[in-house]
Amino acid sequence: MLAVKAVLAQGIHVEGINFFTGFCVEGHTHAIRKRSAEKPKRNNALWVAEQLGIKLHIVDVIEPYKAVLLNPKHGYGANMNPCLDCKCFMVNRALLWMREHQFDFIITGEVIGQRPMSQRADTMPVVQKESGAGDLLLRPLCAKHLPPTIPEREGWVDREQLLNFSGRSRKPQKALAAEYGFTDYATPAGGCCFLTDESYSRKLKDMWQSRGERTYELDDIMLLKIGRHVRPRPHFKMIIGREEGENNFLEGYRKQFVHLRTMSHMGPLVLIDGVLNGDDLQLAAQIAARFGQGRDAPMVNIDAVMQDGSLHQLQVKPMAAEQIPQEWYL
Amino acid sequence: MVSLNRQHLDARRLLCPMPVIRTQDKAKLMQAGDQLEVLCTDPGALYDIPAWCRINGHKVLSTAQAQGEIRIVIELGPLS
Secondary structure, three states, X not given: OHHHHHHHOOOOOOOEEEEEOXXXXXXXXXXXXXXXXXXXXXOHHHHHHXXXXXXXXXXEOHHHHHHHHHOOOOOOOOOOOOHHHHHHHHHHHHHXXXXXXXXXXXXXXXXXXXXXXXXXXXXXXXXXXHHXXXXXEEOOOOHHXXXXXXXXXXXXXXXXXXXXXXXXXXXXXXXXXXXXXXXXXXXXXXXXXXXXXXXXXXXXXXXXXXXXXOOOOHXXXXXXXXXXXXXXXXXXXXXXXXXXXXXXXXXXXXXXXXXXXXXOOOOOEXXXXXXXXXXXXXXXXXXXXXXOOOOOOOOEXXXXXXXXXXEEEEEEOOOOHHHOOHHHEO | OOXXXXXXXXXXXXXXXXXXXXXXXXXXXXXXXXXXXXXEOOOOHHHHHHHHHHHHOOEEEEEEEEOOEEEEEEEOOOOO
């Protein structure tokens, strides 16, 4: 937001690009969950573009991003976040877009020293090199700490009006935001990617381990964002809606999964991911009953619909909280 | 008489920003003045699609929400 404003202030036409990898933390998870109703449901990229008065192009990179996540040349951060490879990928995509649409250079909001992987003095040149953008990549917020880029050398941008931010502190950014009159801004400390989230990363690794292969489709990674995930057996896990909004969302997937509903009490919709053997359906029903309002009832009626559409009606004793080992929770 | 070109987009079950992306991509294949009716289930679309319209010069003609589905009709402005 600040980087764009700094360049707009020089009378330069800027348009935004927002890449959707499938792992973006956006308003949608808040939108699904009813308990988050008070949180803004806005898409931050759209909101920022509107504040700045610029056009925004949202680009679906779900498919090409798979190669970045599955085989990051520079490895992962603390969780499943391939930050440096991701940055190289996105700047490269921006470069392709720039050429296709006859724009002249790329700007990003990076600040040298701000982030531990992709915004270090030694990794920022890697982004320039591996993205192919080279000196067409301008970082207005820390430009004065970096060698002049083509837009500066050619006089398209006045280097003197660019900034010299560095380090992890965001005080200078906040001061500049105030100067520009911004009273609200999005994700000032990053955290816009589920891959940086420990719990999400654990669920992703569990999914790959249980399938025996590191692949995914969009539905897979969406479902990892929703519900309580419980794996009572290596060959199946349960995705349990935590409230009405999540249940509604899971409804859309029920035909692709064996699913359970509590019939005698209010309860969650539960999807079963995997294969049920022997007594597994009974076990799953007991766990499902635990998360409904019948958790303290002596018996609960559960309907299980198999993928062939056949209905199994079960009456089970809900599993007590202490009977569910902590390691079953993903 | 000018015939109205109205197209439909089914973006149900998609989470934002996918309904916006699909709307944006569909709009690229249409003409200024055409109408696009988008059907979604993500409540976030009620905020995001109008925001996308505002920043890109399109007009929201109507929004309606019933039985968990959202219907948004937009009229396309000049396309760039």
